[in-house]
Amino acid sequence: MLRLSLGLVTVFAFSVIIFSTFSFLPGDFATEILGQSATKSAVKALRAELGLDKPPVTRYFDWLGNVFQGDFGSSFSGRSKVQGDQGDRSREVVGLIVPRLKNTLFLTGVAAMLAIPLSLILGISAALFRNSYYDRSATGVSLVTVSSPEFFTAYIFILLLATLFPVFPTISNVDEASTLAERFYRTALPVFTLTLITMGHMMRMTRSAIINILSSEYIEMAKLSGASRYEVIVKHALPNAWAPISQVIAINLAYMLIGSVVVEYVFNYQGIGRLMVGSVYNRDLPVVQACALIFASTYVILNLIADLIGIISNPRLLYPK
Amino acid sequence: MTSNKSKELLLEMKNIHIDGFSDERWHKILKGVDLTLHRGEILGLIGESGAGKSTMGKAAMGYTQPGCKIIKGEINFNGIDLAKLNEFEKRKIWGNKISYVAQSAAASFNPAHRLMDQTISAANRLKINPTDVLKKDAVQLYESLQLPDAENIGDRYPHQVSGGQLQRIMTAMAMSPRPELIIFDEPTTALDVTTQVEVLSAMRSIVDKFNTAAIYITHDLAVVAQMADRIKVLRYGEEVEEAETRDMLSNPKEKYTKSLWSVRSLIKPEETNEDYMLSIKNIDAAYGSSKVLHNVSIDIPKGKTVAIVGESGSGKSTTARVITGLLPQLKGEIIFDGKKLSPKLEQRSKEELRRIQIIFQMPDTAMNPRQTVDEIIGRPIEFYQGIKGKEREAKVIELLKMIELDETFLDRLPSELSGGQKQRICIARALAANPDLIICDEVTSALDQIVQEGILKLLQKLQKELGVTYIFITHDIATVKAISDEIVVMYQGEVVEQGLKSKILNPPYPDYTELLLSSVPEMDPDWLTNLLNKRSS
Numbered sequence: 001m002l003r004l005s006l007g008l009v010t011v012f013a014f015s016v017i018i019f020s021t022f023s024f025l026p027g028d029f030a031t032e033i034l035g036q037s038a039t040k041s042a043v044k045a046l047r048a049e050l051g052l053d054k055p056p057v058t059r060y061f062d063w064l065g066n067v068f069q070g071d072f073g074s075s076f077s078g079r080s081k082v083q084g085d086q087g088d089r090s091r092e093v094v095g096l097i098v099p100r101l102k103n104t105l106f107l108t109g110v111a112a113m114l115a116i117p118l119s120l121i122l123g124i125s126a127a128l129f130r131n132s133y134y135d136r137s138a139t140g141v142s143l144v145t146v147s148s149p150e151f152f153t154a155y156i157f158i159l160l161l162a163t164l165f166p167v168f169p170t171i172s173n174v175d176e177a178s179t180l181a182e183r184f185y186r187t188a189l190p191v192f193t194l195t196l197i198t199m200g201h202m203m204r205m206t207r208s209a210i211i212n213i214l215s216s217e218y219i220e221m222a223k224l225s226g227a228s229r230y231e232v233i234v235k236h237a238l239p240n241a242w243a244p245i246s247q248v249i250a251i252n253l254a255y256m257l258i259g260s261v262v263v264e265y266v267f268n269y270q271g272i273g274r275l276m277v278g279s280v281y282n283r284d285l286p287v288v289q290a291c292a293l294i295f296a297s298t299y300v301i302l303n304l305i306a307d308l309i310g311i312i313s314n315p316r317l318l319y320p321k
Numbered sequence: 322m323t324s325n326k327s328k329e330l331l332l333e334m335k336n337i338h339i340d341g342f343s344d345e346r347w348h349k350i351l352k353g354v355d356l357t358l359h360r361g362e363i364l365g366l367i368g369e370s371g372a373g374k375s376t377m378g379k380a381a382m383g384y385t386q387p388g389c390k391i392i393k394g395e396i397n398f399n400g401i402d403l404a405k406l407n408e409f410e411k412r413k414i415w416g417n418k419i420s421y422v423a424q425s426a427a428a429s430f431n432p433a434h435r436l437m438d439q440t441i442s443a444a445n446r447l448k449i450n451p452t453d454v455l456k457k458d459a460v461q462l463y464e465s466l467q468l469p470d471a472e473n474i475g476d477r478y479p480h481q482v483s484g485g486q487l488q489r490i491m492t493a494m495a496m497s498p499r500p501e502l503i504i505f506d507e508p509t510t511a512l513d514v515t516t517q518v519e520v521l522s523a524m525r526s527i528v529d530k531f532n533t534a535a536i537y538i539t540h541d542l543a544v545v546a547q548m549a550d551r552i553k554v555l556r557y558g559e560e561v562e563e564a565e566t567r568d569m570l571s572n573p574k575e576k577y578t579k580s581l582w583s584v585r586s587l588i589k590p591e592e593t594n595e596d597y598m599l600s601i602k603n604i605d606a607a608y609g610s611s612k613v614l615h616n617v618s619i620d621i622p623k624g625k626t627v628a629i630v631g632e633s634g635s636g637k638s639t640t641a642r643v644i645t646g647l648l649p650q651l652k653g654e655i656i657f658d659g660k661k662l663s664p665k666l667e668q669r670s671k672e673e674l675r676r677i678q679i680i681f682q683m684p685d686t687a688m689n690p691r692q693t694v695d696e697i698i699g700r701p702i703e704f705y706q707g708i709k710g711k712e713r714e715a716k717v718i719e720l721l722k723m724i725e726l727d728e729t730f731l732d733r734l735p736s737e738l739s740g741g742q743k744q745r746i747c748i749a750r751a752l753a754a755n756p757d758l759i760i761c762d763e764v765t766s767a768l769d770q771i772v773q774e775g776i777l778k779l780l781q782k783l784q785k786e787l788g789v790t791y792i793f794i795t796h797d798i799a800t801v802k803a804i805s806d807e808i809v810v811m812y813q814g815e816v817v818e819q820g821l822k823s824k825i826l827n828p829p830y831p832d833y834t835e836l837l838l839s840s841v842p843e844m845d846p847d848w849l850t851n852l853l854n855k856r857s858s
Contacts, residue, residue: 217428224384225443225494226416239433315433315478 003307007300014296015289016060022285023056029076029283050076063289072097073286075279093290097272101294103174104264104271107187108256111194115256116249119199123206128233130211139207142200150259154193154266161189172267190260190267197259198252205248209241243310250306254299331501331534332358332381337394339376339385350376350389352558360501361532365549365566367539367581369769370740373558378504378538382419383411399501416443420495424507426487430479436490437475444498455497462493465530466523485516489523496527503528505537509544513632513796514840521547521842522853540769542581543842546570547849554578566846581770589781591806591822594622597656598758598790599644604653606643613639614650615814621758626784626791628805628822630798630837636814637794641760644792645679658757675705678751682763684743688735694721694746695731701753720749723786724779741772748779752787760792765800777803798841802826810834 030046031038047053051062066073072093122142126135145153162170168188178186213219214237222236261273268274272291279287311317334356340347351373358364368374379385383396383403396403398419403411415421420443423429430439440462441455450458456475463471466489479487488508495503508524509517525548528535537548545552545566552569554561554577562575573579599621606614614636621627629637642648644655646666655662657677663669681687688697698717702708708716718728724745735743744764751759761780765773781804783789793804801808801822808825810817812833818825830838839852 217423217425218431220386221421221423221429222431222442224379224382224415224421226412226414226446227442228412236431236433240431313433316480319478319481 003304007304010300011293011296015064015293018289018292019056019060019063019285022283022288025283028052029285032281032283063286067293072290075287076282076284093286096287097275097290097294099176100270100272100275103269104257104260104273106183107190107264107269107271108194108253108260110184110187111191111198111256112253114191115195115199115202115252118195119202120206120245122199123203124210124233124238126203126207127210127214127237128229135207139204142203144200145196146200146204148197150193150197150262151266153196154189154263157189157192158266161192170267172269174270187267187269190263190269193263193266194256194259198256201255202245202248202252206241206245209244209248210237213237213240239313242313246306246309246313247303250302254302257295257298329360330357331360331362331399332356333395333397334377334381335395335397337377337380337396338392339373339380339389340392341376341386341389343388350558351380353394354555354558354560356381356536356553358502358534358536360534362551363528363535363537363549365537365539365545365552366555367542367545367552368555368561369540369581369771371557372555374538374540374555375506377555378506378536379421381502381504381536382415382421384415416500417447417498418500419502419504420498420500422488422491422495422503422505422508425511426491426508427479427484427511429491430487432479434478435475436477436479436482439479440475440490440494441497443494447498459493459497462496462527463490465527466490466493467519468493483516485512485520488512488520492520492524492527496531496533499531499533501534503533503535505535505548507539508537510539510541514798514842515632515836517544517842518840518849518852521849524548525849541842542570543844543848546844546846547842554581570844570846588802589626589804589806592625593806593821594625596623597621598623598658599792600656601640601644602654602656604640604643604655605651606639606648607651608639608648612651613814614643617653617811617814617816619809619816619819621790621792622807624784624788624790625806626793626804627807627809628793628795628801629809629811630795630801631811632796632837634813635811637811638762639814640811641679641762641792641794644760645677671705675754676757677760678754678756678758679760679762680744680747680751680764683767684740684747685735687747688743688750690735692734693731694733694735694738697735697746698749698753701750705754716753720752723752723783724749739772740768741775744768744772744776745779748776748783752783752789756789758790758792760794762794763796764793766795766797773800774803780804798838810837 028047029050030043030052034042034046044053051059054062063073075093075096122138126138129135148156158170161167169186170189172186172190174183174186210233214232219232219236222232227236260271261277263269264271264273265277272294276288276291278284279291334354336353336355337351338349338353339351341350342348354373354377356364356377366374366378376385376389380391380396381398383398383406385391391404394404398414401414403414406414430436437456437459440459441452444450444455444458445452459475460471463474468474468486468489474482474486474490482490492508505524509520512520521544535548537545539545549566551563552566553563554569554575556577561577562569562573564574569578597620600619602618604614604617605612617636617640619627619629619640629640631637639648643650643664646662646664646669649664649666655664657673662673666674695714695717698720699713702713702716717731721727721730726742726745730738730742730746735746738746747764765776768776777800780791784791791804793800795801805822807820808822809819810825810831810833817833818831825834826838842848
């Protein structure tokens with residue numbers, strides 16, 4: 001319960017930070033869209049229409065109040081500029097975000113399903129064969145993948161799997177009509193990129209969590225009671241390693257979501273990251289706020305889940321004295 | 322303790338050499354030790370830390386810790402040389418023919434599994450008996466080890482039972498596959514004396530019942546005397562002597578063996594003083610919501626030593642924390658040299674802080690590992706007395722001389738000192754503040770017997786020279802006899818008894834003091850048997 005309320009506070013604080021950052025940025029939506037040659041009166045009119053003329057604090061609480069009612073507002077862009085123009089062309093933020101959020105969740109979901117089992121298996125086996133050539137090469141390679149920035153990894157994949165050996169497309173444009181198979185095929189490269197950048201960290205942390213536990217006394221005890229190497233790791237070490245491992249997975253899933261901002265840009269994938277970058281460019285505050293809120297709450301929720309796993313996997317917390 | 326043990330050889334270890342790797346080089350841990358054990362016999366392996374007794378015990382299973390290796394020697398168990406077996410073959414013997422009982426039961430049980438599953442895991446691996454038969458057998462073992470609620474205790478997790486119970490459950494776990502040999506590696510060292518008695522008697526009767534051979538490793542001669550048929554003394558990886566238990570106790574041949582119980586012969590004449598250095602009155606204290614001290618009042622006479630004794634959880638260390646201001650009391654007051662001390666550390670003056678110093682149990686963790694001896698001792702001199710430069714250095718050397726070390730130690734780091742030397746440096750650090758009262762919190766319990774004697778003698782000498790007052794917190798009655806003038810007995814956060822040493826240590830006793838004193842093992846092989854008879858009658 002305490003964790004939950006702390007999480008809410010975090011999300012709230014985050015929205016304040018985003019909002020105030022925007023107030024400090026030079027220019028606003030009106031000046032960005034109308035250009036440098038715009039007349040002062042035109043800018044003023046647009047501001048009045050968007051509500052940008054109100055003081056920031058008022059605007060923030062207006063926005064916050066609406067969010068609590070489930071209304072994330074309308075995007076600034078795409079609305080009618082001229083009064084009396086037929087119809088209102090402004091788009092609801094929710095309608096803008098939901099399809100893209102689905103795309104992003106698909107991308108990161110597939111990447112996670114690939115990265116988590118792979119890194120667990122690699123990490124555990126590296127711990128099992130500690131200091132073997134296998135262990136050394138696995139930890140060495142993972143260090144390289146962790147240290148390379150996302151866009152670099154992405155371009156290497158493009159070079160290898162799209163240009164030299166054209167197996168996968170470089171542009172991952174999907175739409176509502178795409179079939180599942182098509183989606184898998186088109187998103188292969190961004191999925192690989194996201195997998196690779198997060199796997200190294202998860203694998204290394206799994207390995208060190210297991211190795212840490214292997215030096216404890218109950219492991220020696222298990223060995224001396226005749227347990228095999230496999231039994232020692234799976235039955236005795238792993239149950240005590242879930243808490244640290246789930247923490248690392250949570251951090252990496254969140255990192256994956258953030259990393260998707262860059263990766264979606266590189267592969268021109270219609271996801272929420274790309275939407276956010278574009279909106280920051282336009283100073284389209286409602287959209288940016290909503291995106292940021294989604295990122296922040298994912299972070300908080302993932303960490304909550306990790307804490308929960310930590311509690312469930314630890315009898316000390318589950319069964320008090 | 323019976324003499325009609327069979328003479329059939331079970332284990333024969335010949336000329337065992339084991340090296341260990343530490344500080345980037347190989348050290349010799351065992352230098353050619355022999356050992357023989359017959360079926361149903363119990364051999365006590367004793368020595369101080371670093372003697373190689375634990376390494377020898379594990380080697381009896383053909384196991385060495387990571388970083389150690391068997392250089393030479395044969396380990397014939399039932400005609401098989403364990404030293405020549407590979408991991409896979411050894412695993413078939415471990416937890417089957419040979420079981421192991423470790424020192425710290427709390428750390429040796431897997432926190433993630435229920436006790437019953439761990440108890441039967443080794444026997445289950447053999448696939449001879451079905452699980453439910455094993456479980457029934459485990460319950461019977463629990464019963465014969467006198468565990469409470471034997472039927473259900475196995476459903477609990479390790480953190481849900483006490484240390485003494487865990488140690489007995491580990492014995493059940495070792496016994497579950499009905500091994501021919503059990504290695505007991507300091508199984509009662511981490512327990513209170515009152516708990517130790519129960520665990521010892523439980524272990525002894527069950528080993529007797531199944532006629533299992535055992536190697537019992539400990540540093541406590543009085544404990545091993547209750548358990549073993551024969552005793553072997555090790556020092557620096559070599560055998561000092563070996564004899565039947567009774568012979569060894571009545572007539573130790575080597576000087577070293579005699580010195581092993583020297584602390585027990587140290588006795589200080591008691592004195593008292595009507596003038597109090599410190600009085601604490603009606604103190605209540607709590608950690609969070611759990612109250613640990615109830616209405617505690619203690620008077621500490623000036624220039625004398627008061628020992629606070631009790632088992633773990635009795636509130637003796639908490640009392641020390643309240644006196645030093647680390648844990649402000651909820652109720653009651655502390656009068657120090659006629660003046661009231663404020664409960665909170667932050668509100669005490671520098672002078673008040675200087676006059677009360679504390680020495681901790683673990684010198685390893687009480688010193689900054691990156692500071693030299695000079696810095697460790699010099700800092701309180703500078704801080705409390707404002708002495709700097711040459712004068713400061715002279716003062717540090719003077720203190721080093723006082724603790725029977727010299728200026729060659731100035732540039733050493735704590736890692737370059739032995740356990741006893743580290744504790745001496747901690748004493749010097751406390752003295753550097755020129756205090757009136759030093760609280761010694763279990764200062765000798767992490768040290769070997771001979772080193773303990775040295776530290777206790779040093780503390781007595783310093784008291785004579787400087788007139789400093791000690792509060793000596795300990796659970797070891799031998800230490801109490803050696804150093805105290807007055808004794809305070811604590812139990813569950815309350816003071817049971819307080820008075821002169823001669824009054825407390827002589828009858829009539831209140832119930833708890835009686836239990837505590839009678840639980841201290843004596844150098845008599847029949848002590849445990851007599852005690853149990855007396856208690857049951």
